[in-house]
Amino acid sequence: MIEVRQVSKSYNRGAVKAVDQVTLSVKAGEIFGFLGPNGAGKTTLIKMITGILNPDAGSIKINGQDIQLNPIKARMQFGFVPDDPNLFLRLSGAEYLNFMADMYQVPRKIRLERISMLLERFDLVEAIGDSLQSYSHGMRQKIVVIGALLHNPPVWILDEPMTGLDPRSSFALKEMMREQADSGKTVFFSTHVLEVAEKVCDRVAIINQGKVVFCGLMEEILTHFQANQSLEKIFLELTGNEKISNVS
Amino acid sequence: MKKYLTLVKVLLINSFGFSVLRTKARHNPLEYLKPLAVGALMVIAFAPVIFLYVDILNRGYDLLAPIGLQWTILTLGLVLVSTIIFYFGIFYVINAFYYSGNNEFILALPVQAWQVLGARFTQVLFYEYLTELPLLAPPLLVFGLKSNASILYWIYALLGYLLVPLVPLALASVMALVVMRFTNLARRKDLFRILGGVLVIFLAVGLQVVMQKSGPNVMDAAYLQDLLTHPDSLIHVLSRYFPSIRWLALALAYSSTLGAGLNFLAFSAFSIIAVGLCWLVGEKLYYRGLVGSGEVTRRKRKYTGAYSRLLKASPVLLAYLQKEIRLLLRTPTYFMNCVLSIFLIPIFLFIPFFLQTRSEAGPLPWEALGQNPHFTIILLAVLSGIAIFLAGSNSITSTSLSREGKHFFVSKFIPLPYRKQIQAKLLSGLIFGVLGNLLILSVAAFLLKLNLSLIGLCFIVMLVAIIPMQEVGLLIDLYHPKLDWDQEQKAVKQNLNSILALLLAVLLAAGLFFILIKWIHSLILAVLFMLAYNGIFALGFYLVLMTKGIAQYRRLEG
Numbered sequence: 001m002i003e004v005r006q007v008s009k010s011y012n013r014g015a016v017k018a019v020d021q022v023t024l025s026v027k028a029g030e031i032f033g034f035l036g037p038n039g040a041g042k043t044t045l046i047k048m049i050t051g052i053l054n055p056d057a058g059s060i061k062i063n064g065q066d067i068q069l070n071p072i073k074a075r076m077q078f079g080f081v082p083d084d085p086n087l088f089l090r091l092s093g094a095e096y097l098n099f100m101a102d103m104y105q106v107p108r109k110i111r112l113e114r115i116s117m118l119l120e121r122f123d124l125v126e127a128i129g130d131s132l133q134s135y136s137h138g139m140r141q142k143i144v145v146i147g148a149l150l151h152n153p154p155v156w157i158l159d160e161p162m163t164g165l166d167p168r169s170s171f172a173l174k175e176m177m178r179e180q181a182d183s184g185k186t187v188f189f190s191t192h193v194l195e196v197a198e199k200v201c202d203r204v205a206i207i208n209q210g211k212v213v214f215c216g217l218m219e220e221i222l223t224h225f226q227a228n229q230s231l232e233k234i235f236l237e238l239t240g241n242e243k244i245s246n247v248s
Numbered sequence: 249m250k251k252y253l254t255l256v257k258v259l260l261i262n263s264f265g266f267s268v269l270r271t272k273a274r275h276n277p278l279e280y281l282k283p284l285a286v287g288a289l290m291v292i293a294f295a296p297v298i299f300l301y302v303d304i305l306n307r308g309y310d311l312l313a314p315i316g317l318q319w320t321i322l323t324l325g326l327v328l329v330s331t332i333i334f335y336f337g338i339f340y341v342i343n344a345f346y347y348s349g350n351n352e353f354i355l356a357l358p359v360q361a362w363q364v365l366g367a368r369f370t371q372v373l374f375y376e377y378l379t380e381l382p383l384l385a386p387p388l389l390v391f392g393l394k395s396n397a398s399i400l401y402w403i404y405a406l407l408g409y410l411l412v413p414l415v416p417l418a419l420a421s422v423m424a425l426v427v428m429r430f431t432n433l434a435r436r437k438d439l440f441r442i443l444g445g446v447l448v449i450f451l452a453v454g455l456q457v458v459m460q461k462s463g464p465n466v467m468d469a470a471y472l473q474d475l476l477t478h479p480d481s482l483i484h485v486l487s488r489y490f491p492s493i494r495w496l497a498l499a500l501a502y503s504s505t506l507g508a509g510l511n512f513l514a515f516s517a518f519s520i521i522a523v524g525l526c527w528l529v530g531e532k533l534y535y536r537g538l539v540g541s542g543e544v545t546r547r548k549r550k551y552t553g554a555y556s557r558l559l560k561a562s563p564v565l566l567a568y569l570q571k572e573i574r575l576l577l578r579t580p581t582y583f584m585n586c587v588l589s590i591f592l593i594p595i596f597l598f599i600p601f602f603l604q605t606r607s608e609a610g611p612l613p614w615e616a617l618g619q620n621p622h623f624t625i626i627l628l629a630v631l632s633g634i635a636i637f638l639a640g641s642n643s644i645t646s647t648s649l650s651r652e653g654k655h656f657f658v659s660k661f662i663p664l665p666y667r668k669q670i671q672a673k674l675l676s677g678l679i680f681g682v683l684g685n686l687l688i689l690s691v692a693a694f695l696l697k698l699n700l701s702l703i704g705l706c707f708i709v710m711l712v713a714i715i716p717m718q719e720v721g722l723l724i725d726l727y728h729p730k731l732d733w734d735q736e737q738k739a740v741k742q743n744l745n746s747i748l749a750l751l752l753a754v755l756l757a758a759g760l761f762f763i764l765i766k767w768i769h770s771l772i773l774a775v776l777f778m779l780a781y782n783g784i785f786a787l788g789f790y791l792v793l794m795t796k797g798i799a800q801y802r803r804l805e806g
Contacts, residue, residue: 052657052806075663090578094558102567103662128555
């Protein structure tokens with residue numbers, strides 16, 4: 001699970017509050033969608049959860065491990081898919097996967113099994129020996145997803161994971177997210193695509209101007225804002241003004 | 249022409265980072281002071297060298313004035329600056345023409361090849377003006393001030409300053425255009441880009457060798473006599489690599505005469521025609537060398553289940569080190585700027601020795617060195633000096649974080665302790681440093697016919713000498729990484745960290761040599777001292793890296 005407590009982050013000496021006293025709790029066994037308009041603070045919060053940015057205040061724990069106090073143990077708990085999949089483009093697919101598996105110390109036998117399974121699932125077997133430079137955007141996204149899953153992490157953190165994926169791969173990823181959550185793992189992902197959130201998520205949080213303006217179950221959000229309203233309308237309403245609504 | 253000028257403006261704003269600076273300064277006006285502070289630091293750092301240069305020019309002028317050869321300092325300055333611009337130009341040009349990140353975007357714009365090439369050429373030209381400043385401004389100023397030169401001299405000097413880089417840069421560009429046109433045919437673009445770059449550099453060296461061989465032997469006494477009695481012939485000799493320089497040198501030397509005006513006109517016309525020809529070649533070849541250069545073809549061979557041999561497990565430190573080395577070797581910009589110099593500088597250094605022809609009987613000059621009682625000390629000092637210089641100038645560690653750029657976040661989220669990441673980065677620098685050392689050592693061993701025990705001793709002394717250099721480079725980059733870049737070349741070429749690392753390397757080496765020459769005359773003491781001096785710095789910097797360095801790594805954000 002992921003516990004975010006009173007986390008803040010500001011830039012330009014406090015002039016811009018990117019994340020403002022955010023508290024979230026993502027439980028094991030659920031898919032948690034993190035929504036918000038561009039520049040709302042989604043990626044900043046994800047970067048703090050993964051240890052890429054240091055929070056100004058507050059604490060973040062992943063499966064009980066504090067990312068600031070026990071960074072290595074905390075990092076072993078999650079697999080991270082960043083929003084930019086153009087990583088290490090001069091490596092081949094196999095070299096990239098080896099690198100990630102080595103970082104997470106996945107034994108050779110297990111990495112072989114997982115890589116075979118994931119390559120088949122994402123239809124990437126034939127490209128494994130090629131340079132990542134030759135991959136399309138979607139293929140790069142898939143190889144990064146595979147790299148993040150090699151150590152079978154109990155927590156998945158994905159920043160805009162569906163961007164660039166073809167419908168088949170997108171379906172496969174959504175299916176895997178569901179399987180992971182059903183097997184008791186935590187899935188936390190950000191997205192702009194409201195339909196995805198609506199179909200996949202158990203709970204969602206909406207962030208705007210650094211503050212969480214809504215956090216609750218999918219059903220709750222729809223009940224709270226008259227059942228016939230679409231998530232899109234709710235999203236626009238919540239992020240259009242600063243009315244804070246929390247029903248969780 | 250309008251499109252060319254617009255491209256120049258955009259490229260200059262982008263490459264000098266004016267917009268970024270303006271955005272940052274909007275929140276914090278002190279940001280404007282940063283580039284000024286860096287500039288001031290550079291001036292302070294280079295001041296001693298500049299003073300020394302000015303002093304040499306000054307003395308040279310006084311020494312040569314009585315025999316009417318005072319303008320030699322001008323010619324020497326012009327030859328020096330043209331040669332350096334030519335060699336630097338090759339790197340600048342290849343980087344700017346072919347390795348720029350925004351090439352694919354520019355290719356899609358409705359502009360002609362010469363407009364893009366011209367704009368890139370102009371962008372490089374501005375960098376060359378900066379390179380030119382410490383090299384050519386001093387001789388122009390010294391000569392002008394000491395000879396109470398007329399206003400015409402100052403006009404020629406100013407215009408000459410602006411025109412001098414054109415010919416060497418056009419030459420470098422044409423060589424790059426031709427080679428890159430043909431390397432773009434290959435399927436493995438990155439590899440051939442690298443090979444193309446290397447080929448251009450070797451062609452340049454070859455050109456110099458041919459020129460040197462074809463010219464008269466300047467060490468010949470009768471020939472020297474002739475030169476001193478016919479002052480103008482010296483200009484011809486000195487400027488034989490770049491013939492147009494002779495016109496500028498003559499224009500400056502005799503600025504108040506009518507002939508000077510004609511000479512200056514000839515120089516200007518030649519420079520402009522050279523650029524015109526270069527752009528013409530560019531119009532024919534540039535896009536052919538560029539189109540599709542970013543594309544990478546997938547292999548025909550398909551992996552169907554038999555890929556298990558590709559999947560190997562390695563210890564974490566080794567895996568991270570492998571990643572560092574692979575990216576260094578496979579990214580053309582990094583290879584050209586960080587790795588290649590390790591192998592090229594020794595070649596450049598030793599070429600003159602190989603070019604020396606044995607005259608009748610007797611040993612070559614350096615072979616006689618072996619008779620010198622302090623030979624071994626001198627040898628160790630010189631070899632360590634070269635090793636230190638190479639280690640300081642390769643910028644592998646001093647740009648190791650910068651090179652990660654906006655993907656630095658990967659190093660922050662992977663579960664590899666910062667300590668190990670720092671160690672792997674340091675090791676990558678040391679591995680290439682040792683390779684450079686081995687190359688220098690083998691050439692030295694061949695030339696000086698060194699015995700095995702001396703080779704071993706040199707190897708150890710050189711190894712210990714490069715460790716602090718790599719460490720200090722990494723420390724600089726840890727405290728001031730340049731992560732915000734959009735083109736790989738900005739991470740290595742336009743990164744002050746590498747210059748700062750080189751300066752510190754020179755300072756450390758200067759301290760070592762000062763003590764060595766001043767106080768130490770026995771071989772054993774010299775070896776012990778060199779090992780202790782570099783060893784103490786190596787240990788000290790390592791401790792700093794493992795304490796403050798790790799804390800700083802933790803503070804850095806991706």
